[in-house]
Amino acid sequence: MSSGGFLVLEYKVMESKLGNLDRFWLRVILKGVLFFTGFNIFFAIYDFDYGKFSVYNHLFPGRFRLPYSDQPAESYNVTITNLDAMFASHLIAGSPKAPNEYRVLLIGDSATWGYLLPPDQTLAAHLNQANLRTPDNKAVVFYNLGYPVMSLLKDALILDRGLTYQPDLVLWLVTLESFPMEKQLFSPLLEKNPREVIRLIEKLSLSQTIPPPQLPPTTFWQRSLFGQRKALADWIRFQIYGFLWTATGVDHHIPEQIPEKQVDLSDEQNYYSQEPPNLRHDQLAFEVINATIRISAPTPIILINEPMFISSGLNSEIRYNFYYPRWAYDQYRELLVKFCQYQSLTCWDIWNLISPEEFTNTAIHMTSQGTPKLRNGSPML
Amino acid sequence: MSITQVFLLVAIAMFCGLFKNTRYRNLILIIFSLLIYYRLQPATPIRFLDFWFPTFAIALALLTWIATQNNLADSLKENWTVLLIALLTITTIAGNRYLTLCCITATRPPQIWGVILALCGFLILGFLMLSKFSFRLRLTFLAILFIGIFILFKTPEISVLLSKFLRTINQQDVRFSSANDLVWLGISYILFRMLHILLDLRANRLSALKLADILSYLFFFPSLLAGPIARFPQFQEQLQVVPHLHDYIAGLRRVFLGLFRKFVLADSLALLALSPQNAFQIHSPFYLWIALIAFSLRIYFDFSGYTDIALGSARLMGIHLPENFNAPYLKTNLIQFWNSWHITLADWFRAYVFNPLTRRLRATVFPTWLTILIPQLSTMLLIGLWHGITLNFFFWGLWHGLGLFVNNRWNNWLKTHPLNRALFIQNIFGWALTFGYVTLGWVWFLMPTFWDAWNVFWRLFGLGI
Known part of the structure; x- marks a missing residue:
C-alpha cells in the first residue's frame, strides 16, 4: 500500500471513531488549513498590496495628518509604514481637487505634523482657518503632510507621493536637524520602504550623495500572509480606529503633564561628526532639496527654516538649544541663504519668530498658542 | 493572558490528560x-x-x-x-x-x-x-x-x-x-x-x-x-x-473557539468600544451608542472567550466544567438573560442568597411582590458588589435587580392578557428591550464614578451635562 493510501486509511479509521459533529469540525479545520495555505501563497506570489484599500474617505472621513502614534490606544491611531495605506487614510486622498481650489501641501517634521497638538491646532489647520483666497479668488486649502521624523529624504519621499494630488504650492518646513547626511536614511518609514527609497534616490539622481540602501532579501515566507502578520495587524487596527477617529476627532494623545523642554544645556560643541569652527556643506543634504525641487517642477516650493526654541539657560552662550551648538546653527542659516539665492528659491527664515515660552517638550514643538503666531508671522499672510 | 500563554496552558492540560x-x-x-x-x-x-x-x-x-x-x-x-x-x-x-x-x-x-x-x-x-x-x-x-x-x-x-x-x-x-x-x-x-x-x-x-x-x-x-x-x-x-479521543477534539475545538472570541472578536471590538477615556471625547449620541454596543459585545466575547479556553483546556483532561454562557444576548427577557450570563456565579447566588431568602420571606407576612423584590434586589446587589464594592457596581446591581422585578411582574400580568398569544411581537420587542437594557446597564459597570456614568447616560439620549 502506498503511503497516500495509508493516510486515507488512517483518516477513515479516525473518521469512523468520530461523531457527526466531530466530522463537521474536522472538515472545517481541513478547509481552514487549505484556505490559510491558499491565502499565504496568494500573498507571497502576487505581493498583494492591501494598503490601497481603506475605510478612510469612504466609511470614515479622511484623517487630517498622516498616521503616527506613540500610544495607539489613547490616540486611536497607529504608526503604519505602508505608504499606500498612509496616503489612503489622509484627507487629501478623498478630496478631488476642485477647480476653484488652490492646493498647498505642507511637508516637514513633527513640528509640521503637530506633535502634542490636536489635529485642529496644527499649522495647516490654522492656515485653513484663515480662509485665504488667491488674487484670482481661489480658495487656498492646506494639507498637512508632515511626519514626525527629521530627514529631508523622508520629506522628499512624502512629497513625491503628494505630487500626485496636484498641489499648486509646497511649503517645506526644515531645520538643521533634518540635514545631516547620516540621518537621511535613519527612519523606520524609510527602512520599511526600501524599494520606494531606492526608486526615489534613482529618481532624484542622488545615488552619489546618498548610497541607496540594500534591498533586503525577502523569502517566500516573509512575503506570505503569516510573514506580514504584524504589518497587517497594524493596518487592520488602524482601519478599526477609524470609528473612534470619526467619533472623537482625536488622533494624537496629549498627556496632561507635558515634559518640559531642556533649558539648561550641555557644553558640547560638536554637531554630529562635525567639529567647530566650520560646518561642512557636503555633510548636509542640500542636494536632496535641490533634486526634489527639480522633480516637483513646475509646482513651486517655498523653503521655511522653522522656528526653534532659543534657550537662556546654562551654557546657552554655547548652544541655542538641545539640538544645536550656536556656531553650527549660525553657519547653517548662512548656507541656507546662499543656497536659496543660488537656486532662486523662495525661502523664509523665521527661526526666531516664536518666543521661548511657546515651545513644549522639544526645541521645535510649539504650543497651541505658538502655532497661530507662526501662521500670523508667515510672510504668506 | 497572551496567546502564547494559552498555548502553554493547553500543552500542560494535554500533558496532564496523558496520565490515565x-x-x-x-x-x-x-x-x-x-x-x-x-x-x-x-x-x-x-x-x-x-x-x-x-x-x-x-x-x-x-x-x-x-x-x-x-x-x-x-x-x-x-x-x-x-x-x-x-x-x-x-x-x-x-x-x-x-x-x-x-x-x-x-x-x-x-x-x-x-x-x-x-x-x-x-x-x-x-x-x-x-x-x-x-x-x-x-x-x-x-x-x-x-x-x-x-x-x-x-x-x-x-x-x-x-x-x-x-x-x-x-x-x-x-x-x-x-x-x-x-x-x-x-x-x-x-x-x-x-x-x-x-x-x-x-x-x-x-x-x-x-x-x-x-x-x-x-x-x-x-x-x-x-x-x-x-x-x-x-x-x-x-x-x-480520563480523557478520550473525542475529549481532545472537543477540547481543542473549544479552545480555538475561545481564542477566536477573545483575540479576534473581543480585542477588535475593544478598539472601538466605549471606555472611561473616550466616553467624554465622543461628541454625538449616535457614536456613543455604537461604542456602548461595541463594549457590550466586547465584554461578552472577552469573558465567554476565556470561558471557552477554560472549558476546552479542562476537557483535554477529560474534565467537564459547567457552562457559563448560553447565548445571553439572544434572550428575550432579563430573567432568561440572567439564566444564561455568568451562569455559575448566578447559580452560586441563587443557591446561597436568593433561594434561602425567598423561603424565609415567604414564611412571613410580607406581600407577594415584596417577597419577590427583596430577594431579587439583594441577589443582584450582591452580584454587583462581587465585581467590586463601589457605588457604580451597586447601581449596576440595582439596575438589574429592578429590571428582574419588573420582568417578573410583567410576566405575571401577561399570563392573563391577550398579548400573551402574540409571541412573535413579544420576542422581537423582548429581545430589543433586553439587549438595550443590559447594554445601558454596562454604563454603570464601565465608568469609574457615579457622576461619570450619570453624565454618559444623559449624553446617550442627547442631553449633554
Missing part, C-alpha cells in the same frame, strides 16, 4: 495549578506581593481543609503526600530566590525563612482552631474571614489603607499607595469556591474532604482567571474521569 491513573494525574494537576497560579499572578508595586498573594491563597486552602477535618491525625495519614507537595511547591518557589532557575514568580521571592515562618503560623492557627473551636464555629469563623478578605480587597478605599500599611512595613513610599497595588489574581473566584465548600459542609451537603480535591478544585488552572465556579461535588466526580 487519576491519582497521579491529580497530583500532577495540583503541582501545575500551583505553579501556574504563581506564574500568572502579576507583579505589584509592593515588594513580594506577587509571591505572598498566591501563598496566602494556598495557606487559606490548607486552613479550610484543616478546619473541615474531625480527626486530623487520620486525615494527615491519608493526605500527607498532597500536603507535602503543596508545602514543597511553596518553599521551592521561595527557594528560587537563591537559585533563580526560571521565571516562576514575576519578581524575586522573599527570604525563605520568612515563608517557612508564615506557613508554620498558618498551620498552627489551623491546629489551634481545630482544638479550640467546634466544627460549626470553625466553618463560621472561616466564612467570616473569607468575606472579610473579600471586602478588604474589593473596596477601593479600604484597599488604599491596606496598601499604605503594606508599603509602610515594606519601607516603601506611602504617597504612591493605590487600590491598584493589590491585584490578587482570581481571588474572587477562589474565595467564592471556598465559601461554597464551607456553606455546603455546614448544611451537611458535603462530607469529609480530601486535600487533593480541595486544592484541585480551588486552583484548577484552566478556571483560575475567569471561572467558571464549578460545584465541588461535580468537580470531584470529574477528577476521576
Whole structure:
C-alpha cells in the first residue's frame, strides 16, 4: 500500500471513531488549513498590496495628518509604514481637487505634523482657518503632510507621493536637524520602504550623495500572509480606529503633564561628526532639496527654516538649544541663504519668530498658542 | 493572558490528560495549578506581593481543609503526600530566590525563612482552631474571614489603607499607595469556591474532604482567571474521569473557539468600544451608542472567550466544567438573560442568597411582590458588589435587580392578557428591550464614578451635562 493510501486509511479509521459533529469540525479545520495555505501563497506570489484599500474617505472621513502614534490606544491611531495605506487614510486622498481650489501641501517634521497638538491646532489647520483666497479668488486649502521624523529624504519621499494630488504650492518646513547626511536614511518609514527609497534616490539622481540602501532579501515566507502578520495587524487596527477617529476627532494623545523642554544645556560643541569652527556643506543634504525641487517642477516650493526654541539657560552662550551648538546653527542659516539665492528659491527664515515660552517638550514643538503666531508671522499672510 | 500563554496552558492540560491513573494525574494537576497560579499572578508595586498573594491563597486552602477535618491525625495519614507537595511547591518557589532557575514568580521571592515562618503560623492557627473551636464555629469563623478578605480587597478605599500599611512595613513610599497595588489574581473566584465548600459542609451537603480535591478544585488552572465556579461535588466526580479521543477534539475545538472570541472578536471590538477615556471625547449620541454596543459585545466575547479556553483546556483532561454562557444576548427577557450570563456565579447566588431568602420571606407576612423584590434586589446587589464594592457596581446591581422585578411582574400580568398569544411581537420587542437594557446597564459597570456614568447616560439620549 502506498503511503497516500495509508493516510486515507488512517483518516477513515479516525473518521469512523468520530461523531457527526466531530466530522463537521474536522472538515472545517481541513478547509481552514487549505484556505490559510491558499491565502499565504496568494500573498507571497502576487505581493498583494492591501494598503490601497481603506475605510478612510469612504466609511470614515479622511484623517487630517498622516498616521503616527506613540500610544495607539489613547490616540486611536497607529504608526503604519505602508505608504499606500498612509496616503489612503489622509484627507487629501478623498478630496478631488476642485477647480476653484488652490492646493498647498505642507511637508516637514513633527513640528509640521503637530506633535502634542490636536489635529485642529496644527499649522495647516490654522492656515485653513484663515480662509485665504488667491488674487484670482481661489480658495487656498492646506494639507498637512508632515511626519514626525527629521530627514529631508523622508520629506522628499512624502512629497513625491503628494505630487500626485496636484498641489499648486509646497511649503517645506526644515531645520538643521533634518540635514545631516547620516540621518537621511535613519527612519523606520524609510527602512520599511526600501524599494520606494531606492526608486526615489534613482529618481532624484542622488545615488552619489546618498548610497541607496540594500534591498533586503525577502523569502517566500516573509512575503506570505503569516510573514506580514504584524504589518497587517497594524493596518487592520488602524482601519478599526477609524470609528473612534470619526467619533472623537482625536488622533494624537496629549498627556496632561507635558515634559518640559531642556533649558539648561550641555557644553558640547560638536554637531554630529562635525567639529567647530566650520560646518561642512557636503555633510548636509542640500542636494536632496535641490533634486526634489527639480522633480516637483513646475509646482513651486517655498523653503521655511522653522522656528526653534532659543534657550537662556546654562551654557546657552554655547548652544541655542538641545539640538544645536550656536556656531553650527549660525553657519547653517548662512548656507541656507546662499543656497536659496543660488537656486532662486523662495525661502523664509523665521527661526526666531516664536518666543521661548511657546515651545513644549522639544526645541521645535510649539504650543497651541505658538502655532497661530507662526501662521500670523508667515510672510504668506 | 497572551496567546502564547494559552498555548502553554493547553500543552500542560494535554500533558496532564496523558496520565490515565487519576491519582497521579491529580497530583500532577495540583503541582501545575500551583505553579501556574504563581506564574500568572502579576507583579505589584509592593515588594513580594506577587509571591505572598498566591501563598496566602494556598495557606487559606490548607486552613479550610484543616478546619473541615474531625480527626486530623487520620486525615494527615491519608493526605500527607498532597500536603507535602503543596508545602514543597511553596518553599521551592521561595527557594528560587537563591537559585533563580526560571521565571516562576514575576519578581524575586522573599527570604525563605520568612515563608517557612508564615506557613508554620498558618498551620498552627489551623491546629489551634481545630482544638479550640467546634466544627460549626470553625466553618463560621472561616466564612467570616473569607468575606472579610473579600471586602478588604474589593473596596477601593479600604484597599488604599491596606496598601499604605503594606508599603509602610515594606519601607516603601506611602504617597504612591493605590487600590491598584493589590491585584490578587482570581481571588474572587477562589474565595467564592471556598465559601461554597464551607456553606455546603455546614448544611451537611458535603462530607469529609480530601486535600487533593480541595486544592484541585480551588486552583484548577484552566478556571483560575475567569471561572467558571464549578460545584465541588461535580468537580470531584470529574477528577476521576480520563480523557478520550473525542475529549481532545472537543477540547481543542473549544479552545480555538475561545481564542477566536477573545483575540479576534473581543480585542477588535475593544478598539472601538466605549471606555472611561473616550466616553467624554465622543461628541454625538449616535457614536456613543455604537461604542456602548461595541463594549457590550466586547465584554461578552472577552469573558465567554476565556470561558471557552477554560472549558476546552479542562476537557483535554477529560474534565467537564459547567457552562457559563448560553447565548445571553439572544434572550428575550432579563430573567432568561440572567439564566444564561455568568451562569455559575448566578447559580452560586441563587443557591446561597436568593433561594434561602425567598423561603424565609415567604414564611412571613410580607406581600407577594415584596417577597419577590427583596430577594431579587439583594441577589443582584450582591452580584454587583462581587465585581467590586463601589457605588457604580451597586447601581449596576440595582439596575438589574429592578429590571428582574419588573420582568417578573410583567410576566405575571401577561399570563392573563391577550398579548400573551402574540409571541412573535413579544420576542422581537423582548429581545430589543433586553439587549438595550443590559447594554445601558454596562454604563454603570464601565465608568469609574457615579457622576461619570450619570453624565454618559444623559449624553446617550442627547442631553449633554
